[in-house]
Amino acid sequence: MTSRAQDIAIYLSHHFHHAWEGFGFFDLQRLLYLAQGWHIASGRGVLFTETIGAHRAAPMTYSVKGLLPTEEMLPLPELAPADEDFLDSFCLTYGVADRDAVKRQVDREDSAWRLAQLVGGEGATIPPQLMEATFRLMLLDHAESNRKMRNTQIGVQMHRAAGGNVVAFRAR
Template sequence: MASRAQDVAIYLSHHFHHAWEGFGFFDLQRLLYLAQGWHLASGRGVLFSESIGAHKAAPLTYSVKGLLPMEEMLPHPDLSPQDEEFLDSFCTTYGVADRGAVRRQVDREDGAWRLTQLIGGEGATVHPQLMEATFRLMLLDHAESGRQLRKSQIISQKQRFAGGNVVAFRGR
């Protein structure tokens, strides 16, 4: 059973309020979108059942109104152990990113939010199947970028070793 968007928002707010200075409403909305997308792409289904709309400034989970207060008086979110484990990992990954990196990832022109806005217009619902597909493509992009980075690092390392050991690497 999926968690409620409000509980996911409380969980994310607790973490990112301390990780990012000036944590705001659209920061929370972008993180909700990313959490939902990565949950779908990992094959776990929807993280929360509430819809996400294609607002002009950011994807919006309309059921989460305003910025949640971060003080200790907030209740502990009601999440399944599996969802809490996923969100722990999500917060670890995105906690080291800054809001600009998160915004760039969310604002991708080939992402579900932008495609929905382009095709369906302002306020159209971002379909979970589209989110799953575009986030899986993002995983492939990330894997390819990582492969290219490793390849360039290996070439650089070989060149460094070749320059330091003229006898072993000289041509015949």
């Protein structure tokens, strides 16, 4: 059973209302897009069945409309237990990021919503298969960046050790 986009929006609003100052409508839309994409890319299928469209400013889950209500107005979301577990981990990951980092990740030129907009025009539906492919590419990019950073750190440590005259790193 998948959860409804509206319930996921409520869950995300509960969390990010506190994590980000001035949490807004497009912030929520970007987070819905990211949650859906990572859920699909992780092999769990769609998180919610409502479509996401390629709006000119951001990916848009059209079933989630209007301004964000204040926290007191938010009902408790009705989520499948597995979806709630996924969203807990998602909120931990993105809760430490700022809105600009999230915007940069969503606005990549090779993102599913940009590609859907390019091919289908304003408001085109973003196919889940395209989301899966582009989010898996983001994982590969992230892995490659981490590999390069680790290699740089190892090089720095070896240089320090050689400079410190550690026998194991002396040139022959």
